[in-house]
Amino acid sequence: MNSPATLPLAALVHPDDEHAMELLLERVARRLQGAGWRVGGLVHRQDRYANGNKRMQLFDLRSDRQFELSQDLGCASRACSLNPQALAQASAVLRQALDDGVDLVVINRFGIVEASGQGFAAEFAAFVEAGTPVLTAVAARHLEDWRRYTGSLHAELAADEVQIEQWCQAQLERRGCASPIP
Numbered sequence: 001m002n003s004p005a006t007l008p009l010a011a012l013v014h015p016d017d018e019h020a021m022e023l024l025l026e027r028v029a030r031r032l033q034g035a036g037w038r039v040g041g042l043v044h045r046q047d048r049y050a051n052g053n054k055r056m057q058l059f060d061l062r063s064d065r066q067f068e069l070s071q072d073l074g075c076a077s078r079a080c081s082l083n084p085q086a087l088a089q090a091s092a093v094l095r096q097a098l099d100d101g102v103d104l105v106v107i108n109r110f111g112i113v114e115a116s117g118q119g120f121a122a123e124f125a126a127f128v129e130a131g132t133p134v135l136t137a138v139a140a141r142h143l144e145d146w147r148r149y150t151g152s153l154h155a156e157l158a159a160d161e162v163q164i165e166q167w168c169q170a171q172l173e174r175r176g177c178a179s180p181i182p
Contacts, residue, residue, distance in 0.1 A: 008128055009154035010167050011110065011138040011146055019046055021137040021159060022108070028135070028164050029061050029106045037172065040097030041106035042090055044069075044137075058086070058108060060093045087119060094123040098130060103172055109137045115145035128153065133171035135164070 014021040026043040033039050042058045049055045056069040067090040069083055097105050105127050113119030127134045138146045146154070157164055 007153055007155040008131065008171070009124075009134045009136070009150050010157050010164070010171075011136055011143075011150075011154055012159060012164065013138050013140060013143055013156050014159060016139045016141045018139075022046065024159055024161065024164070025106055025108070025135065025137055026059075026061075028161060028168065031165070032104065032168060033061065038100070038103045039106065040093070040100065040102035040104075041135075042067075042093055042108045043106060044108035058090045058093075060090075061106060062093075062097070065093070087113075091120060091123060094120060095126075098123070098126055098132065102132060103175070104133045104135065104168055107134055107136045109139070110146050110149070111139065111142050112145070115142060115149065121149070124149075131175065133168070133175070135168065 012021050012025065022044045026045075029039050029041070029043065039061060041061050043061060045057050045059060047055050054070060058067040058069050059065070060067075067086040069086050069090070094105065094107065107120050107124060107127075110124070111119070114121045114124065124134060124136075143156075155167060157167055
């Protein structure tokens with residue numbers, strides 16, 4: 001059995017209604033960036049529109065460019081509020097991070113869209129193929145889809161910043177990345 005430190009994908013598994021994981025991913029990524037590592041990708045933030053509907057945004061970790069991931073369809077709407085155009089635009093951030101050869105990438109989450117082969121599914125695969133470690137979040141309701149998608153290539157991490165940073169450090173060392181700070 002592989003040690004989590006040797007696996008190129010790590011998922012922070014969280015309860016379905018938990019959103020603290022998003023902040024945790026961003027904190028870890030920003031701390032690694034502050035230490036000089038080339039960390040790219042997207043983080044997710046969620047709040048509410050004035051009418052109370054859920055508002056989702058993605059932020060590029062390297063430029064802070066914002067993508068409005070949800071559409072405000074009104075209070076009575078029961079339709080999916082995902083903005084496919086913003087999702088497509090945000091995918092360019094991931095492709096650029098891959099082209100730039102980042103040390104590690106954060107992809108905000110693996111969800112139902114990725115499980116169906118859309119969303120960022122191709123980007124997950126491209127990073128794994130390139131040998132770039134991927135850190136993401138997976139809600140409990142999508143865990144079986146994640147396991148089918150990744151097979152034995154992933155680690156499941158607890159919401160523990162020390163454990164997450166240890167996984168990141170092990171990945172950077174495994175790839176032979178030189179320490180960014182002399």
